[in-house]
Amino acid sequence: MRRIVVIGGGAAGASAAARARRLDPGAEVLLIEKTDMITHAPCGIPYAVEGLVKSREDLVTYTPEEFERERKIRVLINTEVVDIDPDKKKVSVKKGDSIEEISWDKLVLATGAIPATPKVPGIDLRDVITIRHPAETDFIKRSLEDKNVIGIIGGGYIGIEMAEALLRLGKKVIMIEMTDQVLPTTIDKDLAEIISKYMIEKGIDLRLSERLIEIRGRERIEKIVTDKNEYKVDAVIIATGVRPNTYLTEKIGIKRGVTGAVEVNEFMETNIEDIYAAGDLVEKYHKILKKKVWIPLAPAANKEGQVAGANAAKGRILRFPGVVGTATTKFEDLYIARTGVSEKEAVENNIKYEAKTIRARTKAHYYPGGVEVYIKMLIEENSKRIIGAQAVGRDPVVISYIDIMSIVIEREMNIEDLFFSDLSYMPATAPVWHPLIVAARVLSKGLL
Amino acid sequence: MRRIVVIGGGAAGASAAARARRLDPGAEVLLIEKTDMITHAPCGIPYAVEGLVKSREDLVTYTPEEFERERKIRVLINTEVVDIDPDKKKVSVKKGDSIEEISWDKLVLATGAIPATPKVPGIDLRDVITIRHPAETDFIKRSLEDKNVIGIIGGGYIGIEMAEALLRLGKKVIMIEMTDQVLPTTIDKDLAEIISKYMIEKGIDLRLSERLIEIRGRERIEKIVTDKNEYKVDAVIIATGVRPNTYLTEKIGIKRGVTGAVEVNEFMETNIEDIYAAGDLVEKYHKILKKKVWIPLAPAANKEGQVAGANAAKGRILRFPGVVGTATTKFEDLYIARTGVSEKEAVENNIKYEAKTIRARTKAHYYPGGVEVYIKMLIEENSKRIIGAQAVGRDPVVISYIDIMSIVIEREMNIEDLFFSDLSYMPATAPVWHPLIVAARVLSKGLL
Numbered sequence: 001m002r003r004i005v006v007i008g009g010g011a012a013g014a015s016a017a018a019r020a021r022r023l024d025p026g027a028e029v030l031l032i033e034k035t036d037m038i039t040h041a042p043c044g045i046p047y048a049v050e051g052l053v054k055s056r057e058d059l060v061t062y063t064p065e066e067f068e069r070e071r072k073i074r075v076l077i078n079t080e081v082v083d084i085d086p087d088k089k090k091v092s093v094k095k096g097d098s099i100e101e102i103s104w105d106k107l108v109l110a111t112g113a114i115p116a117t118p119k120v121p122g123i124d125l126r127d128v129i130t131i132r133h134p135a136e137t138d139f140i141k142r143s144l145e146d147k148n149v150i151g152i153i154g155g156g157y158i159g160i161e162m163a164e165a166l167l168r169l170g171k172k173v174i175m176i177e178m179t180d181q182v183l184p185t186t187i188d189k190d191l192a193e194i195i196s197k198y199m200i201e202k203g204i205d206l207r208l209s210e211r212l213i214e215i216r217g218r219e220r221i222e223k224i225v226t227d228k229n230e231y232k233v234d235a236v237i238i239a240t241g242v243r244p245n246t247y248l249t250e251k252i253g254i255k256r257g258v259t260g261a262v263e264v265n266e267f268m269e270t271n272i273e274d275i276y277a278a279g280d281l282v283e284k285y286h287k288i289l290k291k292k293v294w295i296p297l298a299p300a301a302n303k304e305g306q307v308a309g310a311n312a313a314k315g316r317i318l319r320f321p322g323v324v325g326t327a328t329t330k331f332e333d334l335y336i337a338r339t340g341v342s343e344k345e346a347v348e349n350n351i352k353y354e355a356k357t358i359r360a361r362t363k364a365h366y367y368p369g370g371v372e373v374y375i376k377m378l379i380e381e382n383s384k385r386i387i388g389a390q391a392v393g394r395d396p397v398v399i400s401y402i403d404i405m406s407i408v409i410e411r412e413m414n415i416e417d418l419f420f421s422d423l424s425y426m427p428a429t430a431p432v433w434h435p436l437i438v439a440a441r442v443l444s445k446g447l448l
Numbered sequence: 449m450r451r452i453v454v455i456g457g458g459a460a461g462a463s464a465a466a467r468a469r470r471l472d473p474g475a476e477v478l479l480i481e482k483t484d485m486i487t488h489a490p491c492g493i494p495y496a497v498e499g500l501v502k503s504r505e506d507l508v509t510y511t512p513e514e515f516e517r518e519r520k521i522r523v524l525i526n527t528e529v530v531d532i533d534p535d536k537k538k539v540s541v542k543k544g545d546s547i548e549e550i551s552w553d554k555l556v557l558a559t560g561a562i563p564a565t566p567k568v569p570g571i572d573l574r575d576v577i578t579i580r581h582p583a584e585t586d587f588i589k590r591s592l593e594d595k596n597v598i599g600i601i602g603g604g605y606i607g608i609e610m611a612e613a614l615l616r617l618g619k620k621v622i623m624i625e626m627t628d629q630v631l632p633t634t635i636d637k638d639l640a641e642i643i644s645k646y647m648i649e650k651g652i653d654l655r656l657s658e659r660l661i662e663i664r665g666r667e668r669i670e671k672i673v674t675d676k677n678e679y680k681v682d683a684v685i686i687a688t689g690v691r692p693n694t695y696l697t698e699k700i701g702i703k704r705g706v707t708g709a710v711e712v713n714e715f716m717e718t719n720i721e722d723i724y725a726a727g728d729l730v731e732k733y734h735k736i737l738k739k740k741v742w743i744p745l746a747p748a749a750n751k752e753g754q755v756a757g758a759n760a761a762k763g764r765i766l767r768f769p770g771v772v773g774t775a776t777t778k779f780e781d782l783y784i785a786r787t788g789v790s791e792k793e794a795v796e797n798n799i800k801y802e803a804k805t806i807r808a809r810t811k812a813h814y815y816p817g818g819v820e821v822y823i824k825m826l827i828e829e830n831s832k833r834i835i836g837a838q839a840v841g842r843d844p845v846v847i848s849y850i851d852i853m854s855i856v857i858e859r860e861m862n863i864e865d866l867f868f869s870d871l872s873y874m875p876a877t878a879p880v881w882h883p884l885i886v887a888a889r890v891l892s893k894g895l896l
Contacts, residue, residue: 011880022894044814044875058814298880299873306896318896321868328872337872366492366506399877400848404855406870411859420769422854424776424785425747427492429847432459432746446470448754448766 002027005104007081009038011298012279013110015305017073024313030074035135048137050165056137086272106312113242113280113296122215127235147234151224155182157329159239174205174231188343191392198334244281259283259294266319268308278304285322326406333394337402340388340409352381356442360435362395364427377439384414415440419448450475453552455529457486459746460727461558463753465521472761478522483583496585498613504585534720554760561690561728561744570663575683595682599672603630605777607687626659636791639840646782707731707742714767716756726752733770774854781842785850788836788857800829804890808883810843812875825887832862863888867896
């Protein structure tokens with residue numbers, strides 16, 4: 001019997017397995033996962049730590065047993081793949097102390113990303129916590145239980161989401177970010193300052209432009225030392241980003257791309273025949289920058305998994321066309337989203353652009369409950385094509401603005417196209433001149 | 449001095465005047481309005497009646513004085529245009545008892561729509577109320593003050609929004625709709641039934657498939673008589689739709705199109721030279737149906753006004769490309785939206801289609817506060833191009849789903865395009881498989 005083996009039970013791996021199963025009922029589909037959880041949602045960890053989500057089990061869509069029973073996919077949990085032999089088409093798996101070989105006809109790699117931790121003294125101390133896998137949620141909760149002051153290293157998505165969770169648990173939070181803004185890789189500085197201000201208002205001790213030098217302590221952590229200050233803390237959360245988990249792929253010569261992540265074509269094929277890769281492990285094509293990027297996020301991982309699984313089962317039947325750089329987060333009731341190209345990325349990629357940031361209300365001026373939000377929009381200078389958008393505001397509707405813009409940008413609309421688009425209006429949900437249309441108008445410099 | 453005269457101070461007229469002013473600083477721009485309010489928002493009337501919006505003055509963006517002072521536009525209020533002479537390029541205006549002639553070089557007609565009232569006995573009784581103009585808000589409020597049971601004739605947008613307002617004022621509401629569903633011209637029956645059910649749950653006495661025959665009473669209204677029943681009521685609100693206000697255009701031979709509304713080209717020019725028309729008075733090009741439709745809504749009116757004003761000032765510099773049929777309303781916390789082509793419209797226009805209605809949650813399964821919403825999607829049978837979408841649910845995010853779909857549909861995306869689009873994900877605002885992507889997947893019948 002033909003066997004399709006998938007390594008990694010997260011978004012990409014589970015999608016690949018499910019898709020292969022559905023399209024090739026005759027094959028055996030085997031999913032191998034290092035922890036005891038599959039179809040899990042790492043994005044939910046902060047909410048589980050906070051207690052908003054009751055238990056780590058709530059973070060999974062299927063238990064391994066359900067996946068086996070309902071999806072007819074064999075699942076090996078607590079099982080680590082330690083080696084791959086691409087010639088003999090076998091993987092070596094380790095469960096407990098025993099090592100076993102499993103053969104495959106098609107292999108899908110979905111080993112995801114792992115935290116990129118700074119190499120500083122003290123990084124291996126107890127109570128230095130990284131946010132990796134929902135399986136560790138209980139451990140993280142226990143570690144933080146008797147701690148009062150928590151240092152968060154890194155002001156990206158995970159840092160901000162953990163800051164929210166800790167604040168709700170009544171902890172004091174000191175956030176150390178080495179660049180001069182929060183969300184440095186995604187949001188431009190003007191909007192990041194609105195976010196910082198709100199975080200400080202809510203009680204975060206935010207320290208920008210400081211670099212972690214050392215974590216000090218013995219039995220317990222005592223302090224963190226930066227290039228500018230020292231802070232007494234009881235625990236440290238490392239949220240300094242992630243990197244592709246290429247341990248296995250390196251060993252067998254699977255090619256990495258310009259970003260350092262595994263290179264795949266649009267069919268999710270690696271450079272080795274019959275080996276596919278998907279999810280946070282791989283780099284993606286950015287439709288606006290027109291180059292490969294590494295943006296490890298769940299929606300793309302799911303779809304890449306689906307493409308890899310479909311093609312592993314049936315040959316080249318699906319293509320993953322790439323992303324436009326949509327990402328979103330929130331801090332308390334401040335919603336944050338972006339898509340396309342930021343000003344920073346435009347500069348780095350030598351794109352001639354114009355950018356405007358507008359303030360707009362979310363409802364008709366006379367309708368109660370509207371709030372003021374910020375929208376930034378970028379156009380390519382010559383074509384007036386819209387290439388990027390960011391939004392920040394205390395209403396989840398700003399996330400939807402960016403969803404709209406993700407389509408606008410992907411479809412290469414210019415400001416006139418957006419101005420004349422047929423966005424909805426009702427006093428309770430939008431002003432009659434929709435905020436996105438106002439932004440387009442402002443960018444038109446009097447033309448519209 | 450060149451004079452641009454605009455008739456009608458609503459969305460289209462005010463936009464036209466503002467735009468003409470901005471582009472042609474040398475011209476005199478004159479705005480003529482029959483009531484004492486300009487830049488007013490008829491969509492806000494139900495909220496003003498309810499008291500959610502404090503006064504009718506809150507429903508305007510500019511007072512006539514502000515418009516004159518800040519925009520440098522001459523405004524004649526309480527002034528009715530009674531005749532137009534296209535050859536001599538004059539309008540006759542009536543203010544109080546005096547009639548005056550005003551000459552123009554370019555004329556923009558923006559006389560809007562007026563209620564289409566059923567011709568039944570009793571329609572002229574006192575306390576039979578139509579919803580026309582914000583200027584009448586105080587009158588409506590006074591009329592309803594001492595009334596307990598209100599009959600609403602018509603289950604369209606205005607009927608539903610007035611029903612919400614009256615319910616909040618503690619009135620008993622009987623709604624009579626002659627078709628077998630609410631929102632008959634916009635929402636398909638399957639979703640309309642969800643809306644009806646919720647309206648009944650909230651206390652509306654909803655009577656579908658009943659036609660108003662007569663309104664009875666003398667000093668006060670006593671009852672409404674339908675083809676099936678009689679109902680004791682204290683007042684009646686007529687919400688049986690609107691029709692283009694073509695009184696002036698008829699007189700001078702301005703051409704009406706297939707829909708009965710004024711026909712204009714994409715420059716908003718009528719068949720008479722130097723006369724433009726915009727807003728609810730005119731028909732619009734429907735980009736998906738590829739024919740003229742009459743959809744009188746404020747966002748298009750604003751943009752048409754802008755195009756008419758720009759072209760009146762500068763010649764053919766802007767085009768209004770048309771609409772895709774986006775519309776939205778709500779009843780209490782049930783949000784309702786649609787865009788593109790409904791199933792009913794597909795049938796009427798001989799479009800071969802497939803449709804699916806899905807239920808989806810608005811947040812990650814584990815994140816608190818998510819609700820179940822309904823999304824209907826239509827594709828054209830052969831091309832798999834998405835041609836319509838409707839959504840209903842107790843979260844304003846369904847409005848945003850339809851905003852997204854309005855762009856998806858306008859840009860002629862098919863289900864695979866939508867499936868692979870880069871919509872955002874975060875547990876607090878969407879499931880990892882976005883509801884719209886799930887709908888696309890369901891329509892793919894196993895392909896995705």
